[in-house]
Amino acid sequence: MDLRRIALIRHHVSRPFFVPLNEEDVVESPVLDEPWRELRWGENQMNLKYVQKYKPAQDDIMYLRVLLYGPVGAGKSSFINSVSNVLRGRMTIPALASATTSDKSFTKKYETHKFIKGRGSSKTFYPVVFNDIMGLEDGTNRGVHADDIKLALRGHVREGHKFNPVAPLTQDDPGYNPTPFADDKVHVLVCVMSANTPQMKSSVLEKMKSIRETASDLGIPQMAMMTHIDEACGETERDLRNVYKSKHLRKKMKDFSSAVGIPMNCIFPVKNYSEEIDMNDDIDALVLSALRNMINFGDDFIERI
Numbered sequence: 221m222d223l224r225r226i227a228l229i230r231h232h233v234s235r236p237f238f239v240p241l242n243e244e245d246v247v248e249s250p251v252l253d254e255p256w257r258e259l260r261w262g263e264n265q266m267n268l269k270y271v272q273k274y275k276p277a278q279d280d281i282m283y284l285r286v287l288l289y290g291p292v293g294a295g296k297s298s299f300i301n302s303v304s305n306v307l308r309g310r311m312t313i314p315a316l317a318s319a320t321t322s323d324k325s326f327t328k329k330y331e332t333h334k335f336i337k338g339r340g341s342s343k344t345f346y347p348v349v350f351n352d353i354m355g356l357e358d359g360t361n362r363g364v365h366a367d368d369i370k371l372a373l374r375g376h377v378r379e380g381h382k383f384n385p386v387a388p389l390t391q392d393d394p395g396y397n398p399t400p401f402a403d404d405k406v407h408v409l410v411c412v413m414s415a416n417t418p419q420m421k422s423s424v425l426e427k428m429k430s431i432r433e434t435a436s437d438l439g440i441p442q443m444a445m446m447t448h449i450d451e452a453c454g455e456t457e458r459d460l461r462n463v464y465k466s467k468h469l470r471k472k473m474k475d476f477s478s479a480v481g482i483p484m485n486c487i488f489p490v491k492n493y494s495e496e497i498d499m500n501d502d503i504d505a506l507v508l509s510a511l512r513n514m515i516n517f518g519d520d521f522i523e524r525i
């Protein structure tokens with residue numbers, strides 16, 4: 221065979237093979253190539269130690285108090301359970317969460333959740349406590365009253381107080397604490413919302429706005445958690461480590477940030493323990509990341525008061 225013919229055959233074989241694509245055939249990937257926020261997935265032990273070693277910056281404050289608020293069914297009670305699981309290293313259920321999501325709040329009382337540290341005679345509590353609260357509902361006279369949350373911020377709501385959506389707490393009520401201690405007051409206000417719901421109702425947003433304004437006046441740091449990230453995005457459901465690569469979740473966080481006015485760097489996505497029966501390192505990593513930041517924000521506030 222002559223050399224010219226061999227060259228021609230080679231040329232033919234190495235020609236790229238193009239398939240014409242219609243525009244609708246080009247599907248954009250739901251995930252980014254690189255995560256937009258770094259999370260060190262393998263460092264759970266380091267973050268857990270950080271939480272275990274934490275002590276509030278002031279001696280007269282035994283407990284850093286975190287108050288969770290947000291729409292009904294967002295996962296407030298479930299987050300308390302998730303934190304408890306991470307701290308105890310096993311499944312626990314300190315806060316009753318609802319089995320289903322409805323438009324009526326499952327949690328009705330003001331309850332402080334403490335987490336046991338150590339065993340036997342060395343048993344104590346972690347110096348971080350969470351207050352679970354009734355959910356915010358759409359419309360007036362439904363769900364927790366925004367004024368009750370404002371009283372809770374100042375420490376005026378007594379343990380076990382049953383919220384009354386129609387009548388907010390008054391000074392004559394037995395549930396009113398006229399003389400709160402420094403650690404009855406709230407040190408971090410955390411808004412919990414689900415990534416798996418459409419836009420929040422305007423009446424709920426209004427209530428959240430007025431609560432945030434009071435917290436700002438009091439100088440209380442605020443952050444938010446976005447739950448249900450597994451249900452809201454298939455890529456995250458498949459692998460939680462895609463959380464900061466998911467375009468959908470990033471957009472959800474941005475929309476939420478502009479709707480409620482909480483900056484992106486104060487919003488943390490989490491997946492709560494909901495149907496699992498065993499512990500999971502990736503769930504723990506997200507819970508610990510949020511928890512560590514809560515402690516830092518709250519402690520900055522404690523230092524200032």
Ligand SMILES: Nc1nc2c(ncn2[C@@H]2O[C@H](COP(=O)(O)OP(=O)(O)OP(=O)(O)O)[C@@H](O)[C@H]2O)c(=O)[nH]1
Binds near residue numbers: 293297321326450490
């Ligand atoms: N898949 C999934 N389910 C969740 C998550 N967080 C909470 N849930 C489920 O959502 C439902 C509502 O959760 P709760 O923790 O009761 O919500 P809540 O904010 O305390 O609700 P109220 O007390 O009614 O205001 C429960 O069935 C939980 O199991 C999550 O991140 N992922």
Ligand SMILES: [Mg+2]
Binds near residue numbers: 316317
């Ligand atoms: Mg609840």
